[in-house]
Amino acid sequence: MTKKQILFNDPIYGFITVPDPLILEIINHPYFLRLQRIRQLGLTSLVYSGALHTRFQHALGAMHLTMKAVQTLRSKEVEITKEEERGVLIAILLHDIGHGPFSHALENSIVHDISHEDISVLFLEKLNKEFKGKLSTALNIFNNTYKKKFLHQLVSSQLDMDRLDYLNRDSFYTGVSEGVISSDRIIKMLNVKKDRLVVEAKGMYSIENFIIARRLMYWQVYLHKTVLSAEFLLVKILQRAKEIASSKFQVSNSKLQEELFCTPALREFLYNHHDKKAFSNLPLVKGEKGGLLEVFAQLDDNDIFASIKVWANHPDPVLSTLCMNLVNRKLYKVEIQDEPFSDKRVNQMKKEIQKKYKLKNSEADYFVFSQLVSNDAYRPDKIHINILYKNGRITDIAQASDQSYIAALQKTVKKYFLCYPKEIF
Amino acid sequence: MTKKQILFNDPIYGFITVPDPLILEIINHPYFLRLQRIRQLGLTSLVYSGALHTRFQHALGAMHLTMKAVQTLRSKEVEITKEEERGVLIAILLHDIGHGPFSHALENSIVHDISHEDISVLFLEKLNKEFKGKLSTALNIFNNTYKKKFLHQLVSSQLDMDRLDYLNRDSFYTGVSEGVISSDRIIKMLNVKKDRLVVEAKGMYSIENFIIARRLMYWQVYLHKTVLSAEFLLVKILQRAKEIASSKFQVSNSKLQEELFCTPALREFLYNHHDKKAFSNLPLVKGEKGGLLEVFAQLDDNDIFASIKVWANHPDPVLSTLCMNLVNRKLYKVEIQDEPFSDKRVNQMKKEIQKKYKLKNSEADYFVFSQLVSNDAYRPDKIHINILYKNGRITDIAQASDQSYIAALQKTVKKYFLCYPKEIF
Amino acid sequence: MTKKQILFNDPIYGFITVPDPLILEIINHPYFLRLQRIRQLGLTSLVYSGALHTRFQHALGAMHLTMKAVQTLRSKEVEITKEEERGVLIAILLHDIGHGPFSHALENSIVHDISHEDISVLFLEKLNKEFKGKLSTALNIFNNTYKKKFLHQLVSSQLDMDRLDYLNRDSFYTGVSEGVISSDRIIKMLNVKKDRLVVEAKGMYSIENFIIARRLMYWQVYLHKTVLSAEFLLVKILQRAKEIASSKFQVSNSKLQEELFCTPALREFLYNHHDKKAFSNLPLVKGEKGGLLEVFAQLDDNDIFASIKVWANHPDPVLSTLCMNLVNRKLYKVEIQDEPFSDKRVNQMKKEIQKKYKLKNSEADYFVFSQLVSNDAYRPDKIHINILYKNGRITDIAQASDQSYIAALQKTVKKYFLCYPKEIF
């Protein structure tokens, strides 16, 4: 008699209603459920101990905001059909489905030449088959091949529901109030003109705040030097593990031939070289039913961290030292500057560390290295954030603001990081 | 046996502890208690209905933050004596004591050539006498004649505890999250170098956020066009009331000679011209015991609003129309632009309104007028916000930021407002 | 082209959408706008300084929650027509329209034998005439004469939207977290069975929390001894003012014949005896256009407080002392106990005060008095809070809870207050 409401508890929005049985089925699919075991912010909790939230929560949250945006747009007589609503909700729900555990670290070590966006498309296509084509509209919106372009903008643009959710969510869990934005106000001010998403002029200050909040969250959280230091360490660990796993290494280090402890899914990626082609070409990998994608879908944060803890006792001193350092939060010391660090200094440090730790030449790179990190606060060369005035005029936010400071943010910020062991220098 | 703790409830900080019996006596003094009846944001509640908080709460809140700042500075071995602590706390507690009801409107109509800062000094001096010199340090800090200059900076500078409190407080009560700042983080990062307040480099992003938050609160709240429209209306009301109160007017409008309803304190300011001199010279006004300052101390929001409601039935059609409009929230329509409005257009509108409402020449100014409003987000020509690096270098925030956008904010923003009755044009 | 959305800013709910032009007209009516100048919690801000919110905000908030409840009920296939929705929203919006300033104090001094509920009905009827019968459904729902009884329960019952809003709102502004309830969760769990509002069993713990939160807010805030002390003082002030206004008093105190300062609206109620009959019988009072109700609608907090400040200098020492005490927050000392205070002790205190202050016999009652205060946490003799189980069974919450503690809360709590001047005893 009473229609059953499916509600998810969310500390930020209270309740998230699932509007549709198909969407509920997708949420309950193992591919999506695995996002419960993948943290949104990887190792950030080493600095902001509350930052343990998962991609699962973020995906639901972004879907929730998209529902609200659809409601607002409809109240302003923008036409969105039932099928389009479902499509855009599924597209945003699955926009991050291709992320693996510690995604950025993984993309630099475990998989090759394939981005999480590529993998998202693979998952979407796979699910579309499984659900007999019911995800076609979602796929089109995701790939921006759907006729109404503004729907794609809700999913992926400089003012998409992804960003609106993650800024508030990351802010909530880290306690960094600099990231608080008024997603409610921004969504209420959304409109569509000539198939483009626009923000009514009354929302302009909220947009300014949104752009600044994103900039500040980048440097205060996402690119926080200790967070990056931990992520670099993780990349080095995975690279070393992969090196050990390679046959070449095993021959030259006979006494280290001991097989690396790891889960079967992680083994697949450590002991093989998998690139974009491997993902699409291999329907069946070693008897696994779903191909490489299915194996990838087995991976989550637990595989990585459980293995690293065991590797902390591995006979290879490079691997065990790196792992011990991560487990016990002995991170690299980091220096930051606007200019590249001189090769001379870096090489000098490498030499010293090599001597002190008795390392081979190539092994010093695991302990001393320099990295470039960059970020754009606002990129109007990408899809603009457009402000709609009462008289119908539409202007890019950088021009709309009464001060030129948003325009000033278009410059890319570059910072150079130099990492080395704390106890050494 | 148990020392009694005096606690004030505050929805933002939970509890505010009063650290000192002298400070408690000041809080309980009628001069300070009257701030309970003066709203921090005047007529802003007509737009943001929650913005009813008082100068009393803000003063206590700013004192609370100052206590925390003192604690932080001491933990960093900045010397602050017991007497200096008390002084700076009293100085911040009383920094706004000179505000009257609807302060900005009043300064433009009821009192003349005297600012609320001037009146604050008068109150401080009066209280210092009453408390037998115990407020001397506070007075010196307030006037910036105290040797340790950083104490004055806590009370009044571009990064004072006043601003830290009011941004969060106004944000809380209006619900405008764009004003949220991390006062906790900023205070923890404070330090003193060469007698100047500095912020350690780790707090730089919080400072950027603070500067932007202030800019956004100005345009989203403090200078919100409907808020200003209401304030302009209040100024016009008080100007008209003053005109009516003047003998000249009464002669020329014999049938309007009816005395204006008002409280005795308000009458004093309506029926007389009081400027800076009047405040300092007149020890006793009409038998009142404390002089003009004492009469001023009787005024609060209730006097103004109770009178305006009665004036809504006054025989003068200008006064009654203006008052009726304020009471029933029929505010001016407002246009905003970056350039001055043409005299031609304004005069044309005045003519039309004069005709329609059967007004005298001069009376049209009450209904149609143009105003310039300006704001600076950051003014390094005033006392700088200084960033302290680990290596001891100190830089202004506009230079310290890795992007030039803070520097871009130094430009004064000017906006021109044109106000006229909604129903006319 | 774009339908205009009317949004009110609210620090608790973010935005409140006004769903209907008629409702917007009612909100903009002077009768409703006056609620902007009447605080929800009267003098509570003397203890909880943030508690300055108005009945205007609360009325909008309760309407907002009712909209959500209507949405939830409809999603569970409870039929609510467009006209019924509008009716129930208007009914809740106006449920408190009959409150005057400092309502409880006023009902005990200024008006006689008429409750604010009675006055609410008068306002509703008046507005219904003005809006040509469009408020008829609202009136029927308000008076519980509408066929669907559950709509009245949303407006007025032990689990109405009034309570859901005020608990969270008062909690927010006082900072007393004991009053926080999960109105979101409760509303999502609402349903209707046999024309009664019920709560699905999953919401049972939220209901327990709601009942306890209300109990705690009563004793922690609404009946806080200092808050009541201030309210008693206000009642005494108004009673004394009324006594002075009466001709009898003026004859016997010739030197106090000075007319009391007050606004015209307040004068009407001070210098006349107005009861229920007066409100309904007198269509025109002294030439006022709208009758006594219209005069009542002129009153707000400003009239009362502006007058009291002037009375603090009135020649009657009883009146001026009481007023000075309120203005300067010198409240009665309060003792509380579960038994009545002995007449002997009270009379003894009265004698002493009479002697000390040189008072007449009857005047001692203004300074020393005893009062009974009582509260019920849950009254199942009123409309029950019903819990609906999955199997369709419906049970009162007191029986539904797995512990008998809710049943234990049905006992009325009575407390006796004794008030007297702090400095005396």
Add this chain to the structure above:
Amino acid sequence: MTKKQILFNDPIYGFITVPDPLILEIINHPYFLRLQRIRQLGLTSLVYSGALHTRFQHALGAMHLTMKAVQTLRSKEVEITKEEERGVLIAILLHDIGHGPFSHALENSIVHDISHEDISVLFLEKLNKEFKGKLSTALNIFNNTYKKKFLHQLVSSQLDMDRLDYLNRDSFYTGVSEGVISSDRIIKMLNVKKDRLVVEAKGMYSIENFIIARRLMYWQVYLHKTVLSAEFLLVKILQRAKEIASSKFQVSNSKLQEELFCTPALREFLYNHHDKKAFSNLPLVKGEKGGLLEVFAQLDDNDIFASIKVWANHPDPVLSTLCMNLVNRKLYKVEIQDEPFSDKRVNQMKKEIQKKYKLKNSEADYFVFSQLVSNDAYRPDKIHINILYKNGRITDIAQASDQSYIAALQKTVKKYFLCYPKEIF
């Protein structure tokens, strides 16, 4: 020059200051750092997806509140020496150090006859040796052998800082506002009389709220039927894994002799029977340096979950089914009632499941079972919560409250759970 402040970010308290280098060393010890990888609420995130916070955060939070309590007590002239402060802070910091991953599940399957409190003592003693006796006071306070008993009450009693932190923290991360308490107010009202912790009468309502909040969090979160269903499933998984690991099983199931995938630390506990004695007697286990405790310290949530995911493909159909169900959130269906479920019904269900799944007799217990769950809201037979009146009288809260409802909460609530596979019945 500037003393370095060590701050931890916390989304609830903002910053947590570490007051002491010794405490910082303890926080950075691997034993404590592992708490970063152990969730406070185990599998609760399957229902409340935000509930991912760790025992690390909770331990720091409880220490933070204890610092505040010490500050309050000192301001009331309760003597607490520097050494005692450090002791009580370390005791609360380490009060949960003995928890393993998914503690309650583990205690019922992996370790035997040893509670997490026992293990906490072992860790404390081990660390005390490592830190050369500097933790002796902490140990004494923890074990309640220290002379000042109120210090132990801060760490472990019905009103300890543990509960104050976890209620607010769990409430924050789950979004269940029923658990919000006013820890700030409660702490400000603490005092010590006759070496007992007491709460001043003004805090009585906050205590009532605290007791109710705890009751509600138990049934709404900690004992939520779906949460328990997941925990029961985990226990069953570990029991089955242990059964498979036992030699007996391997003989009888030759084709299932395949070794269970697991981390070395988990293997130690799966393939051996370790009870209290094992923990204390075995200084060295299989060459591990620190004995069994050291191995236990290697375990965290990652070991368990990484293994379970692999076991989902194990040849034993019981194990793989159970694991697949947990990984894909296909939890038991749960019925709850106040009386035990009839053996007849349970046995009937077991028979059916046995038949359907082709299980051995004993294996049906993994799929159908009944459990008793009980909870006490307030147990005055344990250490009382004492209310201190102004006149010096001290009373238990159950008597102090003006209503008997707290007393009514002393009854233990018992509920019977029946679990079985969703798809079957």
